[in-house]
Amino acid sequence: MQPIELFYPQLKHPKKVVITTHQKPDADAMGSSLGLMHVLAQLGHTVSVISPTNWAGFLNWMPGCKHVIDYESKIVEANKLIESADWIFCLDFNVLLRTRKMEEPIRNAGGIKILIDHHQEPQITAFTYGISDTKKSSTAEMVFDFIQNSGNGALINNDCAQCLYAGVMTDTGSFRFPSTTASVHRMVASLLENGLEHSKVHENLYDNFSESRFRFIGHVLLNRLEVYYEYNTAVIAVPQTDLIKYEIKTGDTEGLVNYPLSISGIKLAVIIIDRGEERKLSFRSKGDFDVNTFARKYFNGGGHFNAAGGSSKDPFDEVVKNFVIAMKENKDKLSSYQF
Numbered sequence: 001m002q003p004i005e006l007f008y009p010q011l012k013h014p015k016k017v018v019i020t021t022h023q024k025p026d027a028d029a030m031g032s033s034l035g036l037m038h039v040l041a042q043l044g045h046t047v048s049v050i051s052p053t054n055w056a057g058f059l060n061w062m063p064g065c066k067h068v069i070d071y072e073s074k075i076v077e078a079n080k081l082i083e084s085a086d087w088i089f090c091l092d093f094n095v096l097l098r099t100r101k102m103e104e105p106i107r108n109a110g111g112i113k114i115l116i117d118h119h120q121e122p123q124i125t126a127f128t129y130g131i132s133d134t135k136k137s138s139t140a141e142m143v144f145d146f147i148q149n150s151g152n153g154a155l156i157n158n159d160c161a162q163c164l165y166a167g168v169m170t171d172t173g174s175f176r177f178p179s180t181t182a183s184v185h186r187m188v189a190s191l192l193e194n195g196l197e198h199s200k201v202h203e204n205l206y207d208n209f210s211e212s213r214f215r216f217i218g219h220v221l222l223n224r225l226e227v228y229y230e231y232n233t234a235v236i237a238v239p240q241t242d243l244i245k246y247e248i249k250t251g252d253t254e255g256l257v258n259y260p261l262s263i264s265g266i267k268l269a270v271i272i273i274d275r276g277e278e279r280k281l282s283f284r285s286k287g288d289f290d291v292n293t294f295a296r297k298y299f300n301g302g303g304h305f306n307a308a309g310g311s312s313k314d315p316f317d318e319v320v321k322n323f324v325i326a327m328k329e330n331k332d333k334l335s336s337y338q339f
């Protein structure tokens with residue numbers, strides 16, 4: 001993988017471009033992809049954004065989202081675009097496996113592959129050019145840098161700004177995580193100076209849920225939360241019956257894993273969701289507990305130091321039990337309280 005700066009000179013020649021991201025894209029994945037799309041389109045490129053799967057309805061307000069192709073529902077069309085693309089931008093993921101069924105078509109595609117990502121241990125041999133920086137708050141921030149550093153900052157219009165702001169705001173937990181650096185604030189200042197209405201983005205993302213999802217959160221916090229004080233750990237385990245009863249859709253469970261971290265002393269929070277075809281786990285930690293390593297070791301996953309995910313095909317009850325065993329194995333790291 002060559003440094004991304006070496007790619008900049010090519011940007012002025014119009015090309016066929018595919019931008020993709022990880023399955024079940026979150027606001028950073030979708031926001032960084034669409035933010036980049038808005039700028040590349042102004043440079044004269046023909047741009048398609050392809051998501052490996054469907055996405056949460058609360059992302060649909062993003063300018064350009066209605067043109068995003070869901071790979072799983074338009075495989076033939078999407079494969080043609082991938083095969084004929086001159087460039088394939090891969091945003092907000094470290095390994096091609098995160099694009100699920102798109103992994104093979106992307107690997108076989110002849111186009112130049114460009115990685116922009118902030119996850120640990122990127123698969124650098126899979127990409128022609130790229131930048132991987134785990135210190136960056138979000139891929140949206142990295143796309144902002146990409147646009148600025150390639151001399152295209154003037155093309156960041158309001159549509160682009162809304163998308164990039166959504167990415168950086170959500171990935172920094174509304175600017176509270178340690179990854180929120182001075183350059184994050186400088187980026188936001190620049191977006192605001194150019195007319196971004198940031199409170200509209202917050203409303204679009206956070207004030208658009210169904211009553212049923214709201215009641216689901218109440219139910220889960222009351223009935224599905226277990227706190228292990230001696231391990232400074234909280235576990236939320238959600239059976240599939242809950243998802244069906246409350247009509248829970250993609251994205252409705254996002255952010256729920258963070259709630260228990262506001263209990264005093266809690267250092268590790270996990271949510272285990274029975275999605276039917278697999279059990280999905282999300283981990284969040286505070287301070288010195290490395291959930292990236294934990295997710296890799298026990299649940300075939302990964303992510304960042306303080307936010308990671310994994311999955312399992314084992315039955316739900318077994319996954320919950322296995323988590324408890326893994327937690328107990330990590331007692332030394334979890335019970336020492338170092339913030």
Ligand code: 5GP
Nearest residue numbers: 282283300301302303304307308309310311
């Ligand atoms: P979330 O818990 O919000 O799904 O994901 C937290 C972080 O971990 C994100 O940065 C996400 O990309 C990463 N992540 C989530 N699930 C997986 C997984 O199964 N494998 C890997 N490698 N990373 C994951």
Ligand code: MN
Nearest residue numbers: 028092138139
């Ligand atoms: Mn991200």
